[in-house]
Amino acid sequence: MQGARRPIAGRFVGRAIVVLFALTAGGCTDAGEEAGKQPGPTSTTSLVETRPTVPNESAPDWVGAVVNLHDLAAGDCFNQYSWSNDERVIEIDTKVDCAGPH
Numbered sequence: 001m002q003g004a005r006r007p008i009a010g011r012f013v014g015r016a017i018v019v020l021f022a023l024t025a026g027g028c029t030d031a032g033e034e035a036g037k038q039p040g041p042t043s044t045t046s047l048v049e050t051r052p053t054v055p056n057e058s059a060p061d062w063v064g065a066v067v068n069l070h071d072l073a074a075g076d077c078f079n080q081y082s083w084s085n086d087e088r089v090i091e092i093d094t095k096v097d098c099a100g101p102h
Contacts, residue, residue: 051087056084056085056086057083057084057085058083059083059085059090060081060083062079062081062092062094063079063094063096063100064078064079064094064095064096064097065094065095066092066093066094067093067094067095068093069093072095075098076095076098077095077096077097077098078093078094078095078096079093079094079096080092080093081093081094
């Protein structure tokens, strides 16, 4: 029986053994080398948060109607005002007549 072929089940088992051996051999690495490595020094930084002091200012006398800038249309004129109060910066925008100063 020189030309006889092996049954399919036999070929499958043979290939499975080869694949299993390859996976086992590939999984064997030099884990001791990596386990023996000491981690390098880690640097730490400290962030010191300082709050700036802002002098209190009185609210300015504004001209126009207070408006959200997103509500303005192309061609609208506006003024921007800002001041600080209790360490908060307050900003408002007013819609003004384009014929006046702005």
